[in-house]
Amino acid sequence: MRTRSALVYSVLRLLAFFVPFGIFMLIPIMREYYWLSAIFAALIGLSLSMIFLRRPLDEVTTGLAERRARSKDERSDEEVEDGALPGPEAGSTTDAAQDRPQA
Template structure:
């Protein structure tokens, strides 16, 4: 996963919440009911992120999936040492590639 893509997605999601929240707080009635402003801002932020932030979300999730499969594919040093020392059947409980 690229750190940059995760950071960009996080910043955009935060902006999608805080910009509407700040606009709502400009109205005197919404200052009194700040919790209602937060709910509306969350709903607006969710809607905006579902519409406009699909590509950054896909980049982050594909990076996470790639990182996870890469971690599964790597074998430990102990497995490699056992295979060299005792042959390919040294660790029968571990899957062989």
């Protein structure tokens, strides 16, 4: 993933929110209800980013997928979890039953 594409996408998403929010703050009634301005700006920003920012989003997600594929640690989640156990006998209940004296 190129840092530039992630930075461009993040800045454009922030602008898609803050520009409408700033415009709403110029309206006197919306200054009183700033939370309503924030909701409207979020909806407008989401809509704008879905329409106009599809290509930067694709670049960022493609870069993340490539980076994950190139990672040095190729082990699966199950292998990592199994490696976290202290030993093979840690989860075994049959060993504990064999250690008990029988009456």
